Amino acid sequence: MTTNGFDFHCHVDLFPNPEALIAQCDRDRIMTLAVTTTPKAWEQNRLWTEHSRCVLPAVGLHPELVGQRYAEIALLEDIMAETPFVGEIGLDGSAKYRNTLSTQKDVFSRALRSAQRLGARILSIHSRGAAREVLALLSEHTTSDRVLPILHWFSGSVELAAEAVQVGCYFSINHRMLDSRTGIAVTRRVPADRLLTETDAPFIKINQRTSEPQDVSATIARLAELRNVSIDEMKHIVASNAERVLSFARVSIPTAGR
Ligand code: MN
Helix, strand or coil: CCCCEEEECCCCCCCCCCCHHHHHHHHHHEEEEEEECCHHHHHHHHHHCCCCCEEEECCCCHHHHHHHHHHHHHHHHHHHHHEEEEEEEEECCCCCCCCHHHHHHHHHHHHHHHHHCCCCCCEEEEEEHHHHHHHHHHHHCCCCCCCEEEEEECCCCHHHHHHHHCCCCEEEEECCCHCHHHHHHHHHCHHHEEECCCCCCCCCCECCCCCCHHHHHHHHHHHHHHHHHHHHHHHHHHHHHHHHHHHHHCCCCCCCCC
């Protein structure tokens, strides 16, 4: 089996029919990281993806929910022992959630310390309005030999993106990120070997319809244009980055005959 693309941040469990979406990812051979927003969603996510070749289940605790779900950090830490994939976690410093930022930092720090202790953990990180704080906590609690951070839909500055590269971060780029001037500037300047694709589906609309993992191919085309390489070359770049990321978690991409 050869893969047709990589969606490193998709809320599979928030689609009306997750099982149909998983079957579609398998059919279309799109490797998809199924993130969750509460650790209580883990068990169902794990069961749904148990027989999937292309969809990998992650456990998360979304920063926007930390205000109400602070106590679920213990469950998150427990489940992190079972899976190398952690997301969605992070910080949200936007106006609506800033009031819970200190609790968010506490929860995120605990998740980072667990990831560091366990090792071989891949994180899909939300950093809206708090990129500086996310990078500070990553530097404080993790090292790049044990934890691989992926900044999902990064909306910070080019300068902060450069700092993130120093901390070992990858960037998963979605369709909407490339509608923003800063998103484009970041995408053009980060090293090619840190670029990944995602959709954040079903939260993003593309031409009035809900996005889905297959939409990563449109993002590959935009990335190719922005980075001035061919579409085939961009596919190859993202595929080799994805392979490196997954091998960090000791997961291999399914190949022919398996
Ligand atoms: Mn998300």
